[in-house]
Amino acid sequence: MARGDQTQTAVLGALSVMPMTGYALRSEIQNTLGHFWNESFGQIYPTLAELERQGLVERRGAERTGSSTFAITGDGTARLRELLAQPEQPARPRNGLLLRLFFGRQLGPEACRDLVEAARRRAVEQLAHMSAVREELRNDQQNTADSPYWLLTVSAGEHAARATIAWADETLAALANLPAEENP
Amino acid sequence: MARGDQTQTAVLGALSVMPMTGYALRSEIQNTLGHFWNESFGQIYPTLAELERQGLVERRGAERTGSSTFAITGDGTARLRELLAQPEQPARPRNGLLLRLFFGRQLGPEACRDLVEAARRRAVEQLAHMSAVREELRNDQQNTADSPYWLLTVSAGEHAARATIAWADETLAALANLPAEENP
DNA sequence: GGGCACATGTAAGCTGTTACATGATTAA
DNA sequence: TTAATCATGTAACAGCTTACATGTGCCC
16 A cells, blocks of 8 residues: 555545545544544645545535535545555654653653653543543444444553553653763 | 754664664664664665764774764764754654554454454564563663663553553454444 | 675655645634 | 634645665675
8 A cells, every 4th residue: 555545545534424625624634533643734635636536536515615525436435445455554653752761861860751741641631532532422423333443443542541651650660760860 | 853853863872872884773773763763774874974974973994895883972972962852753643553443334343353453463572572672681781871761662662562452352352243334 | 606684875756744825704 | 804713725845765776795
């Protein structure tokens, strides 16, 4: 699966749930897929244009007013299934926190502690966000066929956040026992 | 912190542990930072050239034979500390597994199960790899000043892997109770 | 002498972000 | 009427991968 196809997958997938504008697409992806996916306008609009050219989505509503809704077509749904069945594109990891900690000797234990505390705070926030999404899903009577799958990704976010919190607590305890770096 | 600087951080950081060739740099980054960081030759060599130009690293050994060792300079160490102190560059998440699961209704429960099982296997492998690294660190009498920090990143990898395994087991149980998608 | 690991580098090209330009609609 | 939000798009650029070109040293 070429990299660019992953954006097509995300866009077609979101439109398979409901038709919406490019702008709404961005918000939805940010709010709902935010903890594991990301797309910017610079990708969404060209991708929509390309998908329209291929007949995989349809533009509805007045183009002249500058606001149009996109809907997935039958071909689009078929293409989506094809794309989803392709092997995952392994993401290249780039964790700035762990990079800094790895060279923490140069940075010193106090700065490391600050970084870990910040990471812990972000994880706690994420946990709260996941709870909110879970609640939303419970109260939403639409999309009952999709929601079991959505909950799987929420659960993944919760597990990851809890793991981060547990690790941060351990790490803070370990850092407290480390000597301050004597800057040579 | 501009994005390109992150590669400089990784390169300077690795050279702060010990001098080595560009080739060795790549191997070290892949083996030791592999679970949270990534650099390719296409970045490493230009970065080394740029760092040399700025006097942050020194090239030692016969250039003509095609094999030279790079060592960090005093200025390089200062620069490294400066870079490490910069705020983290938030990585844009792109998790192909969760993207597929989110649209799992289109993909069907069986294909989802295969994906989750594959992810579980990868996590089990990662856990084994982390154990091996831990063992290596225990037996290594060099770098005793750095190793406490290295262990923090190993621990992060272990927590993440265990969280993935726990999530995968829950998810597989949940998927077993889902009806197969009737393809319309 | 053949193959493999070590070693250095470049160039093409893709992916993705950011900043900008533009305008409609809505609420204060 | 002004500001915010909704909405669409483009262009420049940064970042990174991949493939290629090239050569050495060592072991079998």
